[in-house]
Amino acid sequence: MFSKACEYGIKASIYIALNSYDGKRVSLKEIAKEINSPEAFTAKILQDLVRNKIINSVKGAYGGFEIEKHNIAAIKLSQIVNAIDGDGIYHGCGLGLDVCDANHPCPVHDQFITIRNELKSMLETTNLEQLALDIKSGVSFLKI
Amino acid sequence: MFSKACEYGIKASIYIALNSYDGKRVSLKEIAKEINSPEAFTAKILQDLVRNKIINSVKGAYGGFEIEKHNIAAIKLSQIVNAIDGDGIYHGCGLGLDVCDANHPCPVHDQFITIRNELKSMLETTNLEQLALDIKSGVSFLKI
DNA sequence: CTTAAATAGGATAAAACTATCCGAAATAAT
């Protein structure tokens, strides 16, 4: 469904949000360990998220990544997916046609529209706060 | 959502079904042209579908690909996807966790279960006959 | 029998994605 990069990006964002609530800035090394991802590759993805202003970074000793507390609830899963995988998941045709719309549909157009709309609405209504709180309360997990 | 190979495989299967209704066997060259896919790559995918007994092939002059008429309505999209992309689309975790179930869910487990189940049921209830008839009646299109 | 037309299948190449390495720049603490 999503690329590996996107999976890491979502998990990293959740872990950063989780710690930002406690005013704790987290390092790349800690993030990669806690979400079980390759460090250097995760660094690239975090840089991407920083450029897209979804997370903040602070260089140097005692630096790391953080998200401003008052932003956590406003960050939707859709923004993270969009920053990393682009918006193909919303617009692309299920069978790869260049043009695929109601006037010129691919064979599975209607079926896909339904599922894509649900996926889209799920991504747009799920925010980092919900996800981070579930981790905090032990309801869900970021690894193993 | 699906791999390129799977997109080509679905479109090719529809085109073959469409022609098998008229008792017409179609060649790789014709298929690739009509679904706008790279010929040699499409050949590999068709071989795969033949090995999975989803389509039949006949070698030699006047050979080509076909599907037995009485099978067309019984072939579900899910079989084609499964033959080409495997069943990861059903079982894998949305965030790539090795273990992700009700007892140990990833942060988006519940949200994904819902969407995946709809995708699954869509693939299992959509068959080649429906799709081929829509192409025949000009309701949907296989290219451009 | 020969030829032309097809699929089958192995080898290879190109592109995209995933992952690693290393030096540069920034920053806090000593």
Add this chain to the structure above:
DNA sequence: ATTATTTCGGATAGTTTTATCCTATTTAAG
């Protein structure tokens, strides 16, 4: 100032996916 820590960014490598090429095999027609 120096040092240790940390992100940034470019270069490179490995892996998977996508795509191509070429030869062998099969088959119908002439």
